[in-house]
Amino acid sequence: MTGIDYQSKIPNNVELGADRRLQRALEQWQPRFLQWWQDMGPDGFQQKDIYLRTAISADKDGWAHFDHVRMPDYRWGIFLSEREPDRRIAFGDHIGEPAWQEVPGEFRTTLRRIIVTQGDTEPASVEQQRLLGLTAPSLYDLRNLFQVNVEEGRHLWAMVYLLHSYFGSEGRDEAEELLQRRSGDADKPRILDAFNQPCNDWLSFFCFTMFADRDGKFQLASLAESGFDPLARTCRFMLTEEAHHMFVGDTGLERILRRAAQLTKADPNGNARALGGIDLATIQRFINFWFSYCLDLFGSEVSTNAADFFGAGLKGRFNEEKRYTEHTALGQTKTLAMPRGGVLVPEDVPLRNAMNEVLRDDYVDDCVNAVRRWSKAVQAEGVDFEVKLPATRFHRRQGIYTGSHFDLDGNAISEEEFDYHRDEWLPSAGDLAYLASIMQPVYEPGKIANWIAPPRRGINGQDFSYEYVRL
Ligand SMILES: [Fe+2]
Ligand SMILES: [Fe+2]
Numbered sequence: 001m002t003g004i005d006y007q008s009k010i011p012n013n014v015e016l017g018a019d020r021r022l023q024r025a026l027e028q029w030q031p032r033f034l035q036w037w038q039d040m041g042p043d044g045f046q047q048k049d050i051y052l053r054t055a056i057s058a059d060k061d062g063w064a065h066f067d068h069v070r071m072p073d074y075r076w077g078i079f080l081s082e083r084e085p086d087r088r089i090a091f092g093d094h095i096g097e098p099a100w101q102e103v104p105g106e107f108r109t110t111l112r113r114i115i116v117t118q119g120d121t122e123p124a125s126v127e128q129q130r131l132l133g134l135t136a137p138s139l140y141d142l143r144n145l146f147q148v149n150v151e152e153g154r155h156l157w158a159m160v161y162l163l164h165s166y167f168g169s170e171g172r173d174e175a176e177e178l179l180q181r182r183s184g185d186a187d188k189p190r191i192l193d194a195f196n197q198p199c200n201d202w203l204s205f206f207c208f209t210m211f212a213d214r215d216g217k218f219q220l221a222s223l224a225e226s227g228f229d230p231l232a233r234t235c236r237f238m239l240t241e242e243a244h245h246m247f248v249g250d251t252g253l254e255r256i257l258r259r260a261a262q263l264t265k266a267d268p269n270g271n272a273r274a275l276g277g278i279d280l281a282t283i284q285r286f287i288n289f290w291f292s293y294c295l296d297l298f299g300s301e302v303s304t305n306a307a308d309f310f311g312a313g314l315k316g317r318f319n320e321e322k323r324y325t326e327h328t329a330l331g332q333t334k335t336l337a338m339p340r341g342g343v344l345v346p347e348d349v350p351l352r353n354a355m356n357e358v359l360r361d362d363y364v365d366d367c368v369n370a371v372r373r374w375s376k377a378v379q380a381e382g383v384d385f386e387v388k389l390p391a392t393r394f395h396r397r398q399g400i401y402t403g404s405h406f407d408l409d410g411n412a413i414s415e416e417e418f419d420y421h422r423d424e425w426l427p428s429a430g431d432l433a434y435l436a437s438i439m440q441p442v443y444e445p446g447k448i449a450n451w452i453a454p455p456r457r458g459i460n461g462q463d464f465s466y467e468y469v470r471l
Contacts, residue, residue, distance in 0.1 A: 011077030049470040081236035089227035091327035092313035099229040119159030124195035127183035135439035137449035143468035194293040201435040207290035209249030225316030255453040261381035296398035298360040307352035
């Protein structure tokens, strides 16, 4: 077990005290992080006691500690998974060489960019979610929101640790800029588009934690394979935190869908909105929106960057070491449907260049499993409705399908046709206004908003009616 030192100013399991220069640099960054948290973290509730979990060790059983704490007192820190003795690079052109403990000079710029791009998503999501506490459907959900928020804050710490330790003054500058950019800001936006989208209602929040945090899982998992060992170990630990975020999104959507089905049945006209709920068609539109934005996070289907990352041993496939036997990805191809003059033409692309698409495929499979479960939950309520994921070509802003138009099944259509169906396929202004009208907070222990079902169980063995947040 890797113990975490909670006695130091910055909790850590990397013997920070042994590196005075690094410790001082991070101690200087700490108050700026806290200032950012005050400015851009959850609006309100900063003085309230929240039932939060804290890591006590960095292995997968290290999540034993739950307690009521104020968010600013959360022990953000630097936790890496245990170092594997004699770890070797498992894929790409450097296969079999010892994993790097320092940044190889030739990959310095590339690695820094990978870390900054990942790091930027962490504070971005906290900014996107900062007002949601004001409209929480229950104390259980409020607590989950804050748990996700403090852990995204810790993920920022994880990336800032790498920047400060391994990238000199450039790394320190990048760490500052991670606190300067703002989600949705016209002048200094966050790096990736999905992290600039507003997330002002709880349906969006659950879609976000389902789809964007799940992108996080796949990005972190592919970086956990990295030949740069400190990055791999950092990401392995982050993945243990990510699991709860996806749980929040997955079960949150399931609960909204289940409630939508109940209200659909209860209303004589089958209209869930008439009873103050969210109708199934609206939920489907939000799924279409967030799924398509999150697919963009994987990057273009054909990408020389992706090929370079893989060749260099910086970013592998999902579970590269465990799942594959061939780790060079040379002399192989992947067939993609390329848009050529309004029609789709199958073309073979060198496998390394299609690595973004390979990772996206695994992500989609993961999403498909969840959607199947949701459909079953809806049907178990006696409503004949199937939740569907749109085709991966639908509504894309990144990659080879950008600028072309497709329907939900992935058929090429004209721009006029797309515009005609837009409000049927994606959240409309009316949907957003309706959601805003029903997002009223429910803060009484054991009570819940009408548009969502209570969870099947509480957190850490507590009941749903437990006082997760002391107001
Ligand atoms: Fe994260
Ligand atoms: Fe997350």
